[in-house]
Amino acid sequence: MSEIILGLEGVGHSYDGVVEVVSGFSLGVGAGEIVCLLGPSGCGKSTVLRLAAGLETLQRGRIQLRGETVADGESGVSQPPERRNVGLVFQDFALFPHLTVARNVAFGLADLPEHQRGQRALEALAQVGMAGYAGSYPHALSGGQQQRVALARALAPRPSVMLLDEPFSGLDARLREQIRDDTLRVLKRSGAATLLVTHDPEEAMFMADRIYLMQAGKLIQSGPPAEVYARPNSEFAAKFFSNINELEGIVQNGWVATPLGPIPAAQWPSGSSVKVIFRPECLDCVPINGASGRAVLPATVTEVRFIGVARLIRVLATAENGAALDLQVRTSGAFAPEVGAKVGLSLDPARAFVFGPAQNAMQTPLAEPRSNA
Numbered sequence: 415m416s417e418i419i420l421g422l423e424g425v426g427h428s429y430d431g432v433v434e435v436v437s438g439f440s441l442g443v444g445a446g447e448i449v450c451l452l453g454p455s456g457c458g459k460s461t462v463l464r465l466a467a468g469l470e471t472l473q474r475g476r477i478q479l480r481g482e483t484v485a486d487g488e489s490g491v492s493q494p495p496e497r498r499n500v501g502l503v504f505q506d507f508a509l510f511p512h513l514t515v516a517r518n519v520a521f522g523l524a525d526l527p528e529h530q531r532g533q534r535a536l537e538a539l540a541q542v543g544m545a546g547y548a549g550s551y552p553h554a555l556s557g558g559q560q561q562r563v564a565l566a567r568a569l570a571p572r573p574s575v576m577l578l579d580e581p582f583s584g585l586d587a588r589l590r591e592q593i594r595d596d597t598l599r600v601l602k603r604s605g606a607a608t609l610l611v612t613h614d615p616e617e618a619m620f621m622a623d624r625i626y627l628m629q630a631g632k633l634i635q636s637g638p639p640a641e642v643y644a645r646p647n648s649e650f651a652a653k654f655f656s657n658i659n660e661l662e663g664i665v666q667n668g669w670v671a672t673p674l675g676p677i678p679a680a681q682w683p684s685g686s687s688v689k690v691i692f693r694p695e696c697l698d699c700v701p702i703n704g705a706s707g708r709a710v711l712p713a714t715v716t717e718v719r720f721i722g723v724a725r726l727i728r729v730l731a732t733a734e735n736g737a738a739l740d741l742q743v744r745t746s747g748a749f750a751p752e753v754g755a756k757v758g759l760s761l762d763p764a765r766a767f768v769f770g771p772a773q774n775a776m777q778t779p780l781a782e783p784r785s786n787a
């Protein structure tokens with residue numbers, strides 16, 4: 415990985431002096447890298463970002479910028495935000511209503527000689543495609559345009575670190591996609607080390623080179639989006655990224671027998687009670703008499719939702735012991751059964767996750783099941 419530009423080490427914070435809302439949290443962001451802090455509301459994401467920016471005083475741990483310690487809970491070192499040379503973008507954009515777009519962007523350029531400020535502000539506006547609005551006032555701009563101006567303002571001083579807190583959540587869905595796309599390009603071109611806070615897993619997967627998933631103030635898992643999605647290390651991580659299907663079973667000789675066939679669970683001792691979790695797109699829905707190399711469980715379609723790129727299908731099956739199984743399938747395939755249709759279900763065992771009751775995760779090995787034994 416490239417040189418770490420923003421580093422947090424063992425960071426902890428409590429607002430009331432008692433309960434830690436962030437604890438033992440570490441991360442590193444390299445030059446030109448986009449790292450997304452992802453997690454449910456209240457898990458401490460914004461607190462981490464505010465500590466990195468210097469907007470909260472660090473209580474525990476250490477923060478380094480470009481190799482220099484800017485905050486240390488032990489020694490009390492705490493560089494003020496304006497000396498950290500980080501660009502900040504918040505959800506509400508926080509533009510000054512009485513200043514033109516150009517003056518808003520030039521605001522953070524006090525260190526430059528007067529004649530260079532306007533020039534640099536225009537360059538930053540051009541970076542985000544807003545040079546034509548330099549003389550406008552914020553109220554005359556759309557939400558998306560205001561977001562771009564906020565981004566230009568943060569980028570204008572050419573910071574080596576960009577910190578963005580839910581920068582797209584004030585935008586409506588269609589605009590959000592477009593602005594996300596544009597922002598990703600601009601951030602990548604800027605070469606800044608970027609830390610972006612979001613509660614939206616799709617947004618994190620789209621934007622991030624690496625995701626840091628948090629829960630209740632702690633890091634749960636970090637890695638590239640595809641890895642965190644395909645190899646969640648806990649039930650929480652699996653469920654955070656999509657709807658899931660869940661079956662229960664008992665491990666026997668390294669396998670869990672399920673109505674959808676045996677799932678490898680070599681890490682668990684025989685007799686362990688485990689959960690088998692799989693995403694809706696990992697369950698194949700085929701014509702009932704369709705050929706499949708895997709076990710096919712008969713089921714009846716109870717619901718079909720068309721969502722453009724895919725269909726969400728709900729099916730009801732019956733396990734051997736008579737238990738009803740209500741499962742979800744996500745498919746973009748040509749087979750489009752209707753409600754009431756009889757279908758066959760099959761699961762690729764390599765794409766199922768096995769978790770124990772204590773939530774200590776085990777990814778199933780990428781092995782084919784031996785047999786139905």
Ligand SMILES: Nc1ncnc2c1ncn2[C@@H]1O[C@H](COP(=O)(O)OP(=O)(O)OP(=O)(O)O)[C@@H](O)[C@H]1O
Nearest residue numbers: 429430435453454455456457458459460461462613
């Ligand atoms: N200034 C504050 N004073 C007291 N408690 C606070 C303060 N700011 C945040 N908290 C609490 O700290 C916890 C973490 O908040 P934080 O804003 O960091 O979470 P978050 O993951 O960013 O949530 P959200 O996505 O809702 O913004 C929450 O329980 C919140 O209520």
